[in-house]
Amino acid sequence: MIIKLSKQAEKYLTKVPADIREKLLKGLEDIKELKGNIQPLVIGGYRYKIHHYRIIFNIDHQNDAACIIEINTRSNIKY
Numbered sequence: 001m002i003i004k005l006s007k008q009a010e011k012y013l014t015k016v017p018a019d020i021r022e023k024l025l026k027g028l029e030d031i032k033e034l035k036g037n038i039q040p041l042v043i044g045g046y047r048y049k050i051h052h053y054r055i056i057f058n059i060d061h062q063n064d065a066a067c068i069i070e071i072n073t074r075s076n077i078k079y
């Protein structure tokens with residue numbers, strides 16, 4: 001499975017400190033394999049939780065891709 005990042009996700013990854021970026025990149029690897037703390041959302045899509053960060057994404061089964069919509073902290077993300 002490949003990972004496609006939205007503009008918001010790319011920007012967020014460039015602005016966070018390196019240690020947090022490493023954790024988030026590990027989370028993206030987990031999403032590739034669909035393992036870890038992944039929960040379906042009522043509004044559609046999925047949520048991956050890593051510490052107090054959240055990654056919101058959709059799965060495109062036709063292209064075998066995970067489309068990352070948003071990365072943010074628990075208090076700043078709306079779903």
